[in-house]
């Protein structure tokens with residue numbers, strides 16, 4: 001199987017090699033050039049397909065339940081979800097480090113379920129960098145090539161290229177102990193990159209870094225991936241990383257895929273209340289309410305507040321009209337609310353009136369927590385909020401992002417302008433988007 005795969009795998013490379021040799025530059029060492037995707041742009045073949053991937057650990061925990069994903073060659077896919085949702089398990093099964101209970105993993109159009117980890121042409125980067133402390137940065141990066149007994153000259157060239165990409169040129173003689181966290185992280189990346197794998201698997205590689213470095217490294221990793229165009233599956237529980245790095249984001253909950261889409265679509269069209277509340281910071285506010293009236297003039301009732309919803313919200317949502325007269329779950333993103341005094345032309349019928357509980361000035365804007373007497377739809381981990389709610393006898397808390405010129409203060413009852421054309425609606429029973 002291994003041989004079959006490597007033949008299939010090198011199809012494009014071989015053709016290119018022959019053409020180069022025959023027609024263009026027969027005097028060059030084409031083999032070395034083809035191998036050096038870093039210098040030449042890589043051959044491309046590594047679509048990764050997961051079909052109904054399932055893992056049940058001994059003891060009966062089903063960590064992953066029928067995960068199906070089709071990851072295009074060169075794509076950067078982020079696997080995100082809360083702790084324990086099965087992200088690392090999925091990655092380990094793709095890598096060949098964990099036995100597959102059911103389903104299939106295919107890489108480059110070949111099922112690799114029974115293929116050894118080392119024959120899968122993948123490189124993994126973990127949270128713990130696992131660098132060799134007694135070796136220099138050069139040797140750490142070069143290690144896999146040294147083990148494979150590649151010629152010294154080739155090793156030197158490839159390490160130099162990797163060091164250039166990762167801006168590690170000045171550190172090649174140092175040992176990991178004398179590097180910063182970010183530099184160590186880049187060495188770990190270098191060890192993966194130098195192998196020129198078809199697929200990168202990264203499991204929370206940035207979680208050991210401080211906040212500032214994490215922001216810097218996440219854009220560096222995204223840039224490197226885009227330059228190398230190596231299919232990458234990146235695991236994180238940080239929704240900001242997911243949104244900023246991935247071509248697409250796959251969100252898991254309790255081992256079950258909730259949605260896979262581009263960051264923009266996941267944010268604007270969450271498939272259910274879980275996705276809606278997981279993606280975005282602060283989270284989408286999600287309440288139970290009722291729709292009253294008719295298609296022409298429809299009102300959303302949220303406790304004592306009534307918001308007139310424009311008829312445009314029914315466009316493309318045929319199921320929504322059927323919910324008029326019944327209970328519904330409604331979602332409002334913090335940025336879709338504004339301190340009404342800052343938008344005097346906003347329709348009166350599209351404002352909430354509510355007491356301010358907390359204000360947080362962020363300089364660029366003001367976060368305002370206010371009480372709403374519509375029941376919150378419980379969707380994610382909201383324990384901390386629940387404590388406040390129970391203690392104060394409040395039905396639910398709504399968080400709005402007001403402009404910096406807002407003068408809302410704790411204790412005031414304020415008017416909140418709501419962009420009602422941007423409301424999200426979900427089925428009250430299933431939590432699925434309407």
Ligand SMILES: Nc1ncnc2c1ncn2[C@@H]1O[C@H](COP(=O)(O)OP(=O)(O)OP(=O)(O)O)[C@@H](O)[C@H]1O
Pocket residue numbers: 057058059061062063081082083084085086087088089090237
């Ligand atoms: N070797 C194991 N034996 C039994 N159960 C396991 C084993 N490894 C993981 N699990 C369980 O499988 C589930 C998924 O674990 P996994 O490590 O994939 O989660 P994760 O999404 O990577 O979480 P985190 O963000 O905390 O790393 C968890 O409930 C975990 O307790």
Ligand SMILES: [Mg+2]
Pocket residue numbers: 087088089
């Ligand atoms: Mg994990």
